[in-house]
Amino acid sequence: MSATSTRPPDTAAARRSATSPAGRAMRRARALKGIGYTAPTAAIVVVLFLAPLVLVFWMSLNRWPLLGAPRVNAPDNYTRIPDNPLFLDAVRFTLKYTVIVTVMLLLVALGLALLVQERRRGTGFFRTTYLLPSGVGFAAAALLFYGFYSTEIGPIHGILRSLGLIEETFSFRGTPNSALFSTIALVIWRFAGFQMLILLTGLQSIPLELYEAARVDGASRWQAFRRITLPLLRPTLALLLVLSVSGSLLAFDQFFILTQGQPDNSTLTMVMVIYREAFFRFDLGAAAALSVVVLLVLVALNALQLRVLRRRD
Amino acid sequence: MTTATSKIARSAGFHTTAAALAILFLFPLAWSGWSSVKGQPGSSQASGYGFGNYGYLASYGEGLFTYVTNTAAVTAMTVVGTLVVSALGGYGFARFDFPGKNLLFLATLAILMVPYATILIPLYVLLDRLGLQNSLVGLSLVFVMFQLPFALFMMRNSFEAVPRELEEAALVDGCTTLTALRRVLLRAVRPGLVTVGLFAFLASWNDFFAPLILLSDASKFTLPVAVYSMQQRTFGAIDYGALEAGVVVMAVPCLLVFLLLQRYYVRGFLSGAVRG
Numbered sequence: 001m002s003a004t005s006t007r008p009p010d011t012a013a014a015r016r017s018a019t020s021p022a023g024r025a026m027r028r029a030r031a032l033k034g035i036g037y038t039a040p041t042a043a044i045v046v047v048l049f050l051a052p053l054v055l056v057f058w059m060s061l062n063r064w065p066l067l068g069a070p071r072v073n074a075p076d077n078y079t080r081i082p083d084n085p086l087f088l089d090a091v092r093f094t095l096k097y098t099v100i101v102t103v104m105l106l107l108v109a110l111g112l113a114l115l116v117q118e119r120r121r122g123t124g125f126f127r128t129t130y131l132l133p134s135g136v137g138f139a140a141a142a143l144l145f146y147g148f149y150s151t152e153i154g155p156i157h158g159i160l161r162s163l164g165l166i167e168e169t170f171s172f173r174g175t176p177n178s179a180l181f182s183t184i185a186l187v188i189w190r191f192a193g194f195q196m197l198i199l200l201t202g203l204q205s206i207p208l209e210l211y212e213a214a215r216v217d218g219a220s221r222w223q224a225f226r227r228i229t230l231p232l233l234r235p236t237l238a239l240l241l242v243l244s245v246s247g248s249l250l251a252f253d254q255f256f257i258l259t260q261g262q263p264d265n266s267t268l269t270m271v272m273v274i275y276r277e278a279f280f281r282f283d284l285g286a287a288a289a290l291s292v293v294v295l296l297v298l299v300a301l302n303a304l305q306l307r308v309l310r311r312r313d
Numbered sequence: 314m315t316t317a318t319s320k321i322a323r324s325a326g327f328h329t330t331a332a333a334l335a336i337l338f339l340f341p342l343a344w345s346g347w348s349s350v351k352g353q354p355g356s357s358q359a360s361g362y363g364f365g366n367y368g369y370l371a372s373y374g375e376g377l378f379t380y381v382t383n384t385a386a387v388t389a390m391t392v393v394g395t396l397v398v399s400a401l402g403g404y405g406f407a408r409f410d411f412p413g414k415n416l417l418f419l420a421t422l423a424i425l426m427v428p429y430a431t432i433l434i435p436l437y438v439l440l441d442r443l444g445l446q447n448s449l450v451g452l453s454l455v456f457v458m459f460q461l462p463f464a465l466f467m468m469r470n471s472f473e474a475v476p477r478e479l480e481e482a483a484l485v486d487g488c489t490t491l492t493a494l495r496r497v498l499l500r501a502v503r504p505g506l507v508t509v510g511l512f513a514f515l516a517s518w519n520d521f522f523a524p525l526i527l528l529s530d531a532s533k534f535t536l537p538v539a540v541y542s543m544q545q546r547t548f549g550a551i552d553y554g555a556l557e558a559g560v561v562v563m564a565v566p567c568l569l570v571f572l573l574l575q576r577y578y579v580r581g582f583l584s585g586a587v588r589g
Binding site for chain 2: 032035036042044048049050052053116120122125130132136139140146147155189193252278279287291294
């Protein structure tokens, strides 16, 4: 690596005499070193990110079985997408899930953040408690809730029954809605603390003087919240919105482990269908075409969200 | 008098609400620990309390030891790999000018924009060609790639925050830039390194989708995939006690590290890495 050169490069001198021949030579030496230091990054980005990105486009233009030789069949993998009812249902379900979970998660997280934003006795403990589930892996959390919801050993069944909310045996995968909301409860448990943390950093950046001025003007707590907190929190809320929307559109672990798409494939997400095309139907070409579509939609959506949010700022 | 009473009332209200929520958040965790040692007819811990479920888990499939070793190996390789690549890269980006610098930085950040599945389907094919499919090394390299946008951003900012004088003094003393990095700068960016290492640890220890796709041999499975396969194997008669024991084995190391290094976790988000 060029970094092991024995010449002592005086950066201050290099900057001063950038135009002299010696300065130019020094700049070239430093450029080489920069390339050397970032070479491992470049290698990983090129081999493990850019190459697969090109490959996935190429795969989508081929009949590409899991085993055996690929053969160009463009654009069949794309034209067949509308004939895949499983994927179309999955698109609809994923969008529905994304909207519901994003709104609910944000409301819960905002409530938590407002609750523990003031420094008083116990807030540190409460913050840590709400954040603790974020330390558990998402797949581990889904497996935990799989037992938690089960009628065999889970406590939910007994609790709901003693509250008189259910009469018969509770099966969390009994109806499409119970499967969806059971999963959303898991996601809120796992991610609310994390969103709360980000909201707290946003809340802390709001100057206290604004609230004092509002109080002097006789504003109620609700008015202060609507007129000061919400507008100034907008960049933070926008960030969480982007994170939550793209995360939810790519939902996999939670449904794959917890509902397994049940009942009747009503909780299949887009990524689950991609996985299924690739590893159950052994059609990597079709999976690649679906992945490309999801990629394009996501990039377009993110660009749109960022533009809309930036214009409002 | 009235303001004092309302203050007390508000404080009581706060503590009741906050404590009720704390119980809601802690309950599933506590329940999973409790049900992993509690007896259940038909399971390996038929009655009373004990570690029967853990005993079953220890001998399940290729053995718990294999899965823990695999997971620890992948995690160690990912953490070390991420730290080395992002420390060198962060230094390079913070202190040197070279052609293609902005392009490389943008390409690295673009990793965040691309869905997991979009990149893992071709990686499955590509790693096969490279002889790295079904390999813990291959999986770790993929994890390093996924960590890189956050890690590089974090380390570049950390190096930029170090005053140039610190390293110029070392360079004037005749150190090479690499020696200056090793002896002087790494100490100055240590909080950044801990944050990057923590995120790499949590991601690689817990990730489910990448090992599910890239590992095909049960002897290579990491914990999340192994416990998932246990949940799948016995359709109709799932050993829930053993399942929760598996959850405890997966979660406890993370929770300990998380509690110990919580400050650095929070710092990762304060650093602007997510705001950027």
